[in-house]
Amino acid sequence: MIDVLDGGISTTVQDLGRFGHYHIGVPPSGAMDRFSHEVANALVGNEPDAATLEMTYAGADLRFDEECVVALAGAPMPARLDGEDVPMHEAVRVDAGQELETEFTTEGARTYLAVSGGVDVPEVMGSRSTYTLVGIGGHEGRTLEAGDALSTGENGASPDAVVGNSAPEAHLRDFGKGDALRIVVGLCDYRLTDESREELCDVGWTVTPEADRVGYRLEGPELEFVEREQPFGAGTDPSNVVDVGYPIGSIQLPQKPIVLMRDAVTGGGYATVGTVISADRDLLAQRRTHETVHFESVTVEEALDARRARREALDAIRDALER
Amino acid sequence: MATEYLTASMPGVFYRRPGPDDPSFVEVGDEVSEGDTVGLVGVMKNFHEITAPRDGTVTDILVENESEIEAGRELIELTTDD
Numbered sequence: 001m002i003d004v005l006d007g008g009i010s011t012t013v014q015d016l017g018r019f020g021h022y023h024i025g026v027p028p029s030g031a032m033d034r035f036s037h038e039v040a041n042a043l044v045g046n047e048p049d050a051a052t053l054e055m056t057y058a059g060a061d062l063r064f065d066e067e068c069v070v071a072l073a074g075a076p077m078p079a080r081l082d083g084e085d086v087p088m089h090e091a092v093r094v095d096a097g098q099e100l101e102t103e104f105t106t107e108g109a110r111t112y113l114a115v116s117g118g119v120d121v122p123e124v125m126g127s128r129s130t131y132t133l134v135g136i137g138g139h140e141g142r143t144l145e146a147g148d149a150l151s152t153g154e155n156g157a158s159p160d161a162v163v164g165n166s167a168p169e170a171h172l173r174d175f176g177k178g179d180a181l182r183i184v185v186g187l188c189d190y191r192l193t194d195e196s197r198e199e200l201c202d203v204g205w206t207v208t209p210e211a212d213r214v215g216y217r218l219e220g221p222e223l224e225f226v227e228r229e230q231p232f233g234a235g236t237d238p239s240n241v242v243d244v245g246y247p248i249g250s251i252q253l254p255q256k257p258i259v260l261m262r263d264a265v266t267g268g269g270y271a272t273v274g275t276v277i278s279a280d281r282d283l284l285a286q287r288r289t290h291e292t293v294h295f296e297s298v299t300v301e302e303a304l305d306a307r308r309a310r311r312e313a314l315d316a317i318r319d320a321l322e323r
Numbered sequence: 324m325a326t327e328y329l330t331a332s333m334p335g336v337f338y339r340r341p342g343p344d345d346p347s348f349v350e351v352g353d354e355v356s357e358g359d360t361v362g363l364v365g366v367m368k369n370f371h372e373i374t375a376p377r378d379g380t381v382t383d384i385l386v387e388n389e390s391e392i393e394a395g396r397e398l399i400e401l402t403t404d405d
Contacts, residue, residue: 009333010367057333057366057394104332104394209335209391212367289334289366290391 002115004148006061008102010212013119013138013150015051018127022266028248029129029137029262032213032285033110035173035310036074040114042318043071043091043165045157050118051128053144055111057288059102060144062113064094068152069116069159073167075108075175075286089172091165108175108286116162117153131263133214157323165321171313173282180296181280183251184303188241188271191253196223200273204292205257211289215252216259218293223253225271235269243269249276249284251295259284279306325405326382328397329373335366337398339388347388349381349399361399364392379403 014037017030031037031054038048053060059077064070071091072079079086079102086092086100094100105111121128121139130138139148180201189197205218225238233242239253246265250272251257259276261284276284277298287293298306331337339347339362349361355375362373383400386392 009371010369209366210368290393 001065002119002150002152003063003065004060004144004146004150005063005099006146007144007148008055008060009058010056011060011144012054012130012132012142012213013051013121013128013144014054014130015118015128016049017129017262018125018131018137021125022245025266026125027131027263027266028127029131029213030127031112031129032262033074033112033282035282035314036110037112037114038314039089039167039172039317040071040073040112041118042314042321043073043089043162043167044069044114044116044155045091045162045165045323046114046116046118046155050114050153050155051121052115053113053119055102055113056109058104059111059113061099061101063099064096066096067159068094069157069162070094070100071114071165072111073114074111075105077105077111078103087166089167091162093159093163107288109288110285115152116157116159117155120151120153133263161322167317168320171317171320173313175283175286179283180294181284182277182298182303182306183274183295184277184300185274185297187244189273191225191228191239191241191271192273193224193226196225197273199223200251201295201297204294207287207289207291207293209289211287213261213263215261215264216284216287216293218257218259220257222255223257223273239271240269241271243267244272246272247275249278249281251275261285277303277306279303279310282310325403327376327401327403328385329361329375329399329401331364331373331392331394331396331398333364333366333371334392334394335364335371337386337388337390337392337396338363338365338370339384349384351381351384353381355379355381355401373398375401377401377403
């Protein structure tokens with residue numbers, strides 16, 4: 001068991017997500033920065049889909065009732081195990097009764113704590129991920145609080161083999177604050193004026209304090225829509241279209257852009273003018289409030305290459321580790 | 324006399340009052356008791372209370388109401404008797 005002494009700001013149990021229910025309005029949820037989630041799991045010898053704790057901005061404090069192996073990945077977060085510093089991206093042995101204390105991230109937004117065997121909560125619709133808006137999955141469908149207790153599973157890895165595993169720096173992703181996030185323009189970019197379409201990838205957008213697992217609301221210049229006659233089935237607002245499915249990562253424009261993230265609504269009647277590619281959604285999930293985001297338009301081909309490169313980096317990390 | 328600074332453990336927006344029409348939680352010169360709420364930080368659509376860690380007097384408020392702040396920012400100076 002893991003006893004939660006302090007839940008931090010927003011700590012949830014997440015795996016790779018729930019699939020096959022998008023059409024009935026159930027978003028996938030799951031780790032916002034999937035790359036870091038998978039790295040954390042690999043370090044302790046778990047499968048990629050084992051559930052980790054996603055800790056946002058300020059982490060949780062935990063007591064471990066039994067011996068296990070843990071690893072932190074993602075945003076650098078100072079942490080101590082019974083007073084000893086816990087390095088990032090390294091598998092660390094935990095003895096029964098030890099306490100892990102974490103502080104707030106020094107950069108980035110989300111840190112993943114993997115524990116050998118994974119966090120064992122009941123699966124809901126095929127996933128252990130927490131979807132807090134509806135209160136399903138994870139631990140009681142909510143963020144963790146002091147007094148909660150979590151079970152862990154078994155992963156068959158020998159602690160002696162995995163302790164000391166560390167992810168090769170070369171393959172880790174830099175949260176590179178200056179890097180543009182790559183987007184594929186569409187589906188409804190035809191609704192924007194030529195100027196506004198240019199502007200989308202030209203200006204810096206500021207992450208607002210509301211940005212969360214549902215959506216990253218951005219602040220920037222007002223984007224203009226082309227004049228049109230309201231089509232049958234669309235709402236009256238210039239940003240309304242006849243209902244569309246919203247891809248994960250799509251940039252919807254009620255007025256100010258919102259990048260829809262893993263807990264977002266799955267369809268509706270707002271124009272979505274581009275989609276952040278899967279490889280870069282991990283990076284967006286690590287942007288903090290007040291930071292700036294730039295978009296760069298790429299082709300679907302380039303997006304697929306980026307996805308492949310990300311997969312290869314993860315494979316290289318996994319191959320470098322003891323199991 | 325000892326002075327300590329209450330800091331934000333998360334980035335967000337600092338609020339000195341519980342609501343737009345309410346009086347501030349504290350003003351400079353106010354005495355506070357351990358556990359008293361002295362401000363809020365709003366992030367991810369939630370408000371997190373900043374509380375006094377011990378009894379003392381507010382001797383400075385370092386951040387304006389509704390300012391954007393980074394994690395670790397010093398918000399309030401508290402002077403205690405010990």
